[in-house]
Amino acid sequence: MTATLSAAHDLPAAGEERRGPARLDALEISAWFGSTQVLDTVSLSMPPATVTALIGPSGCGKSTFLRILNRMHESIAGAQLAGEVHLNGVDIYTPGYRVTHARKRIGMVFQKPNPFPAMSIADNVTAGLGLTGRKISRSDKASLVEDCLARAGLWAEVKDRLDRPGSALSGGQQQRLCIARALAIGPEVLLMDEPCSALDPTSTRRVEETIHDLREEVTIVIVTHNMQQAARVSQQTAFFLAEANTPGGIVESGPTTQIFGNPSDPRTADYVNGRFG
């Protein structure tokens, strides 16, 4: 256990080979904001190199669950949680496990694109290296920028204006820039919180293609309100629900084809067929 922990703390230097997709297991997660409980003993396994979709009506706790997976939840005042999150078998909430380290290994893309507006497109991509205290040579930087932008499906559109500000891009391009920025620090898991809800259909399709292309190299967990999107991009789906004044939880989880084609719980069937929520 100790050996695993210390090994997990060694990060590969920038530009070195990526470590590949990791397995993420949430064990009996409960969460509170102040005295309000929003999640009750939720467990979910997210296998490596798989896209897991979290679906459910608003306020069911799926975004909170996602933010617990990379320790963003605790940045909110009054937020508390119980349970464990295992990254390749190691609990990221172990005392002494550094929160910055957990976030380096488990990247996140937010609902609203949030590139750093004062930075150029290229500097946005490599911003994470500076933030995590890693130096990189000029030539390595150029190749890293191209590599990450290509993997995020943005390279062709921006390769001639890498020194322009990131905020000058369209919403969909900004979101893919944020994906490239998250990829640049070599995460083993990528969390996406409704990444397409602020985007038009064409941009949404481009981001979905990006998710599809990334699946082999990074484990993806995506929160979405769009049933078709969940069905298109994910291999596994978990349906969250918070019924009248009770904390949220998972009603049903399993292969996406089963959740959408032959759900075992009638509430899941009602939701995926658009009868509520």
Next chain:
Amino acid sequence: MTIASQGGPVTPRRTPRQLSPGLEPTDRIFEGFSLGIGAFVLILTGAVGLFLGLESIPTFRHYGFHFFTTVDWNPELDKVGIAAVLLGTFEVALVAMVVSFPLALAFALFISDYAPKWLKGWLISAVDLMAAVPSIIYGIWGFYLLKPHAMNLARWLSQHFGWFPLFHVNTDPNAAVWQQSQYTSSAFIAGLAVSMMAIPLACAVMRAVFDQAPLGEREAAMALGGTQWGVVKTVVLPFGKGGIIGGTMLALGRALGETAAVAIILSPAYILSPRILQSGAQTTSGLIASNFGNASQSQLSALLTAGFVLFVITLIVNSTAAFVIGRSRSGAATEI
């Protein structure tokens, strides 16, 4: 088609139409009211400048450019100039800014990004309260509490950095029985007292802008594995640039014009000396305050001219700041 049937022109009409302005009557009343208030403030400022400018004419006629180069202020001998007080003003302001800027910036960052939630509200109130304390209080505090200790710091500075003209004092700093009187009542100690009142002012403005840094960008930096300092460096400081400049300029404006605290601490001396640690200097506002009561008509004009120069300098400083902020990233700018 419809146009043709109505007997109108058949060609498409491309000239822009006259649109009726969209404001409702109640909006118009408020618009007029707020425009009036805004115009009044501008007119008032303009009138002050105009008044001072007009009153300065006799002085400029009489002394010409020598008004700026004469060191003495001696109306009896008809030798009147603001060279010494301008230098003194800048020396006090320089000390105040060098001391207050890093402290205000660090404290603003502490409140916005590091202080625990329960402490934050208290600190914000405390800073606002400090900004509201009358300057005479800072002056008394500076004279009775700060001066005896700052003297030792001044001596230490002149012992170790005396080779630098700014820190040189015309006495032996290493003497066993050192001449304390040479270190009291200096621009340095006056500047320290002014910095204490500039800090809360600058800090309050900076903190308010830092708190406005977008949560989305903060979370982006955190989610990339950034430390709190990483968030500050990547998001808060670039966003808060306008607030940093605005707060600093506000503090500089106060430092240039501060009168009461400076008058208590400084012993007036009309000399052109770069030695900020040495006792004796005078500022423009101090000159006006100490001579205004018993001034003759021609003296009064000379004092108002000194005030006019200070007014113009402050105006230039603030306009420069507004220009710099206007060019920096939009959305993060602040009014000064």
